[in-house]
Amino acid sequence: MSSLADLDRIQRNALHVLGRSRRRWLVFESVNGKLSAPEIAKCVKKRPTHVANELRILSDRGLIEALSKRGNAPIYSKIPQLRGLNLRSIGKRSNSKTVSNESTPNPENSTHNDTHTMRTSSRAIETVLGFGDRYSIENIDQNWVDALVILNFIETATTKFLMSHGYSEDTIKNGQMHWDEKLTKLQAKLYEEAISKDTRPRTSVLTVIKNYREQRNDLDHEAHVATAQITKHDVNMLLATLTVFINEIFLEHKKYCTLV
Numbered sequence: 001m002s003s004l005a006d007l008d009r010i011q012r013n014a015l016h017v018l019g020r021s022r023r024r025w026l027v028f029e030s031v032n033g034k035l036s037a038p039e040i041a042k043c044v045k046k047r048p049t050h051v052a053n054e055l056r057i058l059s060d061r062g063l064i065e066a067l068s069k070r071g072n073a074p075i076y077s078k079i080p081q082l083r084g085l086n087l088r089s090i091g092k093r094s095n096s097k098t099v100s101n102e103s104t105p106n107p108e109n110s111t112h113n114d115t116h117t118m119r120t121s122s123r124a125i126e127t128v129l130g131f132g133d134r135y136s137i138e139n140i141d142q143n144w145v146d147a148l149v150i151l152n153f154i155e156t157a158t159t160k161f162l163m164s165h166g167y168s169e170d171t172i173k174n175g176q177m178h179w180d181e182k183l184t185k186l187q188a189k190l191y192e193e194a195i196s197k198d199t200r201p202r203t204s205v206l207t208v209i210k211n212y213r214e215q216r217n218d219l220d221h222e223a224h225v226a227t228a229q230i231t232k233h234d235v236n237m238l239l240a241t242l243t244v245f246i247n248e249i250f251l252e253h254k255k256y257c258t259l260v
Contacts, residue, residue, distance in 0.1 A: 006081075007081055010062075010079075010081045010082065011081075011082075011085070011087070011090055013061070013062070013063075014063050014082055014087055015087060015090070017057070017058065017061040017063055018063075018087065019141065019142055020126060020129055020130075020142070021054075021129070021133055021141060022130070022133045022134075023044070023046055023050065023051075023054060023133050023136075024054050024057070024058070025088070026044040026046070027040060027044060027046070027051055027054040027055060027058070028054075028058055028063065028064070028078075028087075030043050030044055031055075031058070031064050031076045031077060031078055032077065032078075033067055033075060033076070033077035033078075034075065035075070036070045036071075036073035036074070036075055037051050037052045037055055037073055037074075038051075038073060040055070046136070047136060050136055050138075055074075055076055058076075059076065062079065063078065063079060063082060064076040064077060064078055064079065065077060065078075065079055125142075125145055128140065128145070129141060129142070129145070137223070137224050138223065138224045138225060138228070138229070139223050139224070139225075139228055139229045139230060140223060141230075143229075143230040143231060143232055143234065143235050144219065144223055144230050146230075146235045146238075146239075147219055147230045147234060147235055147238055148216070148219050148220075150235070150238045150239060150242050151212060151215055151216040151219065151238065152216065153242065154209060154212055154242060154245065155179065155182070155212070157245070157246060157249065157250075158182050158183065158186055158249075159172055159182065161186055161189075161249045161250070162177075162182060162185060162186060162189075165189050167185070179212065179213050180210075183206060183209070183210060186206070186249065187206050190248070190249070201248065201252065205241060205244045205245045205248060206245075206248075208241055209241060209245060
C-alpha cells in the first residue's frame with residue numbers, strides 16, 4: 001500500500017505531466033482498461049497518431065500501464081493510485097493554494113522593484129499552447145517553450161557581454177555580426193582578459209553552443225514533426241549548458257580582473 005507521501009508525489013507528477021495540454025487530459029481521462037488507441041481517438045475526436053503518441057508519453061511517465069492487447073493495439077489502464085481520482089479537482093485546489101500563497105507578501109523576500117517578479121506562466125504562452133493543441137501542431141508544449149527561451153537567451157547574453165566589452169550597438173545589431181562571429185569575439189575577449197592576469201579561461205562550453213543556431217532553427221522550423229519532440233531531459237541539458245555559459249561570461253571572467 002502506498003504511503004500518503006507516495007500518493008502525493010504520484011499525483012503531483014501526474015499533474016505535471018498532464019500540464020495544460022487539453023488533448024493529453026482528454027486521452028488520460030479516456031483510459032479505462034477497455035479502449036484501444038484508435039477507440040480512444042474516436043471518443044476524443046483526435047487523430048489516432050496523436051492519441052498513440054500521448055498514450056506513449058503517459059506510459060513512459062508512469063501514469064498508465066498496458067494491461068493487454070487487442071490485435072496490435074495495447075489496452076491501457078491508469079495505474080492503481082490514479083484510478084477513481086478527479087485530478088482536475090486536485091489540480092484546481094493546488095493552484096488555488098499557490099495563488100493564495102503568492103498573493104500574501106513575505107517581507108523577507110520583498111524587493112523595491114516589483115517589475116522583476118517572476119511568473120511561471122503567461123497568457124501569451126497559454127494561448128500559443130492552446131493553438132498548438134487545437135490545431136494538432138505537433139510538440140507545441142511547455143518543453144518546446146522552455147527550450148526556445150533558453151536558446152534565444154544564449155544569444156541575448158552573448159550580445160550583452162559584447163556590448164559591455166567595447167562593441168557598439170550599431171556593430172552588433174541589424175545582422176552585421178552573425179552568431180559565429182559573436183562567439184569568436186566573446187571567446188577572444190575572455191582570453192584577452194585572462195592572459196592579462198596570467199591565467200586562462202574555462203571555455204569548454206563555448207564549443208558546445210557553437211551549433212546553437214542549428215538547434216534553435218530546428219525548434220522553429222520542425223516543431224510540427226512528430227519525431228522532433230522536445231523532452232524534459234533535453235530542456236534540463238540545455239538549462240545546464242546555459243548555466244555554465246552564464247557563469248563563465250558573467251562571473252568567472254571577473255576573477256581575471258581581481259587577480260593580483
